[in-house]
Amino acid sequence: MDLKLKGKNAVVTGASRGVGRAIALGLAKEGVNLVICASRMGATIEEVAKEAESYGVKATALAADLGSSESTLAFMQEAERLLGDLDILVNNAGIWLQGWCQEIPLEDWQRSLDVNLTGPFLTSQYFAKSNLGKGRPGRIININSQAAFNGSTTGHAHYAASKAGMVALTISMARELSPRGITVNGIALGIVATDMTKESRENKPGYYESRIPLGRVAEPEDIANIVVFMASEPAGYLTGTTLDATGGMLMR
Template identity: 45%
Template structure:
């Protein structure tokens, strides 16, 4: 299926690692020009830039960004020159936004629930500007952030997932690519559950 994404531009926050990096690859495969943020030298953004340039005929830049800093955010937007265009916003939330935390991380669950409400509100505000805003709710994903815990006690995590396995970032990114494509332009204010059955509604 042609998702009609070729030559569009995507801004991906946290694009040097984990799910963000998977989004960089998935969107580049569709011919999307990429602007992604990074924070730490350990993330090696230049290696990702070179890898994408070698594989796909797209433009890609990495912008060091502290999203908590207003000037840094303004620099990001200036570097990516995307203003005045219709498009999509996709936020990453968690099944914890709906189930709550089971591991003593109430603050994490609360922030993810807040993101859902924020996305719904923003979707209402910008719908007339042809901007749709949606969420993906993820479950347990094999990224560096959680890998040590998975290796230490895999049964604890896998037993909570009805499909019986932890997700890979790439399969989440593939769904996300569809959600930001024109094929999903009539969907806004929605949260799509991609949790292997941890979240069923």
Template identity: 50%
Template sequence: MDLGIKGKTAIVTGGSRGVGKAVVLALAEAGAHVVFTYQSNRAKAEALLEEVRLRGTEAEAIQLDLSDAAATETVIEQAVKRFGRVDLLVNNAAVWPTSYVKDIELNQWNETMQINLTSVFLLCQRFVNHCLTVGKPGKILNVTSQAAFHGSTTGHAHYAASKAGLVGFSISLAREHAKDGINVNSLALGIVETDMIKDALAQNEAYYVNRIPLGRVAQPKEIAEIACFLVSEKANYITGATLDATGGMLMR
């Protein structure tokens, strides 16, 4: 199926591993140029650049600390400088610290909000203004979590709060710019086999799997295929939605 992505430029945050990496590769396979951010592992970023090139398109890797607001605000400009345009934005990067509410320190709370929510606001704001300036439509996909709706019982209240805020923000942004041709959607994930959760899965896999009606943990590639659809021309009539890709954990 032609998704209408070929030749477009996409930005993916947290793109060097896990779901982000799978999204980068899925977009590349659909013919998009991809700019992805990574935190520190240049070797992984370089390897992914080569994987993208093997798929017949081009990519750019930007080292970025999403806790640095000033640096975050330059990503759109860097992408435009490299490829001349930006059409798609996938806000995937997030942190998942563990601490129960009674023990959460303010700096950990603030860092979680900065990376998981404020950096998304900044990137979306710059992206929307770019689209309005050049007079072209665009698509934004914000990756959220089932925890935004269910909360957390395992010491991730700050993560859950940031992801719930992301859903509300995405709906508001979608309402503000629907008539400008800018679609904004959220993708709610459940449990995906990535580095972020591998330690928790290793310690108590049965606990997590038993919460999933489909009875298995998701693979990054299948999540990436859903993400690719949501930023494609096939999803032009979808905006302000949160798609449940949790294996049945949400069923909403």
């Protein structure tokens, strides 16, 4: 299948490792130029950009604190300057702070909402304004979690709340933007084998696998393959959906 992605331009947040890295490289393999970001510059995010460029595309790594409105706006402005037109936005950056609901510090609660929900709102708002102003279509893809629907059983109520907000944001933006050519979708992840989940998986061996009907934790590339398709032209009739990519944990 021709995904018709070659020559497109994409912004991928939280791309230094794990799912974000896999998504960035998956898009690069399809000929998509990239601006990617991490919370700070370093060898890891720069190596992702370099690897992406090995597929013959342009790729630039930037630092951005997506919990800061000023930093987020500056990042999107620079991404547009570097890429010109923006075709695809993947809101992947997120934090997974631990704490039982009766003990969560207010600053952890607020930081979770800032990074996981307000950040994607601001990047999407910028993307929409830019494309609507130019009369151009686009794809927004929000990386979500099964916790948005099931809540958290492991001390991540603030994370679950922020992700539930993203579901409603995805639907609302899709209703507003789809008639003007910008589709907005999400993808709900279960447990993925990343650094973010490593400690939790090691502390509870077999726990997550027992909850997954497919019997295994996802690899980042499993998720990237789905996201690349969602960004493609053949997926153009999808909008306002949050796709279950949990190995059957969610089944909604």
